Amino acid sequence: MAALTSLSFSAITHCPERKKLTFSSTPFLATSSDFFGLRTHFSNHHVGVRASNSTSNMVVQCLSSVTDAPTVSETKLNFLKAYKRPIPSIYNTVLQELIVQQHLMRYKRSYRYDPVFALGFVTVYDKLMEGYPSDEDRDAIFQAYIKALNEDPQEYRIDARKLEEWARVQNPSSLLEFSSKEGEVEGILKEIAERAAGKGEFSYNRFFAVGLFRLLELANATDPTILDKLCAALNINKRSVDRDLDVYRNLLSKLVQAKELLKEYVDREKKKRDERAEPQKANEAITTCLGEQLPGL
Template identity: 90%
Template sequence: MAALTSLSFSAVTHCSERKKHTLSSTPFLASSSDFFGFRTHFSYHHVGVRASHSTSNMVVQCMSSATDAPTVSETKLNFLKAYKRPIPSIYNTVLQELIVLQHFIRYKRSYRYDPVFALGFVTVYDKVMEGYPSDEDRDAIFQAYIKALKEDPQDYRIDARKLEEWARVQNASSLVEFSSKEGEVEGILKDIAERAGGKGEFSYSRFFAVGLFRLLELANATEPTILDKLCAALNINKRSVDRDLDVYRNLLSKLVQAKELLKEYVDREKKKRDERAEPQKANEAITKCLGQQLPGL
């Protein structure tokens, strides 16, 4: 199982420009190429969206050469320019970690977009942003995020939906026997299997692992041996998938804990504000009462 560092929550800190309450932790499971880091801050940062539209399709997309690849800073700046409304930091900090991870995946020489990868990212994004105050803003942030990586957010959503719909009508047997069947999704899985088997370039990632997990989940294929068989059929290293699913589960667990702490913090601050407001209201009531009585004295 992946080794994870524990969260350590800091006290309230003071900045010379502004005061903010901070809840933070160290990033975990970092490597030279990718990571699921997790740090949360109870504050607001400004990030936002530039609209564009293009037709979604299932065509495999190849990455640019290394010399054409933007830097991580440029990708993050594109995101910051795109969505200018404030994002609660408990969400924004995780998004910043994810965009760094995805930047390294996106601009690897071997990267080729595929719908299983898209399904994995969409699943992670929707889980991370679960409970976000505005559905409209959540979608706008998604658009800004994917466009910052120079890809099409509609491709991600449409391809993820196609795989979800396909998986819902599968069972454990049909899921792992895709190579003997015909169909759009079966063709996608066959292409992945061929590339992962050495007949083309294939870049495994943690988002891909989450995509596989989502297919199994939707097909209600919960037996542990089914994941073994699916990985074998796709020529994917099962050990890597197990490791990365451990990371994903722990990420979700940490998010749940952090959101609970945020709720407690917000409730506590609201109670303090209400308590401070009570004497003020009492004074106003007394003043009003006296003002009404004085004319009759």
């Protein structure tokens, strides 16, 4: 993990070895599920059990963590209603996994939006959607996605940009000294540290880990011990951060490979179409030429 913390995002997306991948959605579904922990790590219901008067029966009570919270299906439907155009499967498969995981986080009782989480999500989204055919569509998908979760996409972008601008003017030492300084971002980090220490509601998630890593990258904090110290200052479990960043790196690597193979496939098919069109164009040119030279025939 020490090596991971000294790498930039561009470095961790580089794949020195090309592995054979298929264009089936299954590999990406499995990979993103590993990263996002959909099946084992999240639940938006707490289950309580109490005994009834009869010892042979148990009454199971499902207590929703948020009153009147929408279902996962409703959130996904809201996204599809807001963005009706088809999305290539290489992007859509992971987006669907993302929105399920984020729905479960969004409606947990302990959930509270914070800018580091927003920075992490924006970083993941932008990396996922790199190379998307249309910048306009990429932004429209982002808007539809966040609004489907009943949150503000503009707030995500503004907060992510604010933290990025702050981190760019920091160095490894000043990054760790936020608790003794005054400022908007310093105040945000102090509040997170207090909540994570148990003085308020805080729910760690994997987007938060990516947000921390992005801060380190922009501050040129290549020493692996800086992440240890930052986690300690924020009262965050370092082992969880290490694990989540490692899996995130693997996800990005596989996405890069898949996008490269998809591009090769598209280029190859285009070349085949062009080659098939050449004889037809030649025949049309010959026919036109003969028609001009022999107008009476």
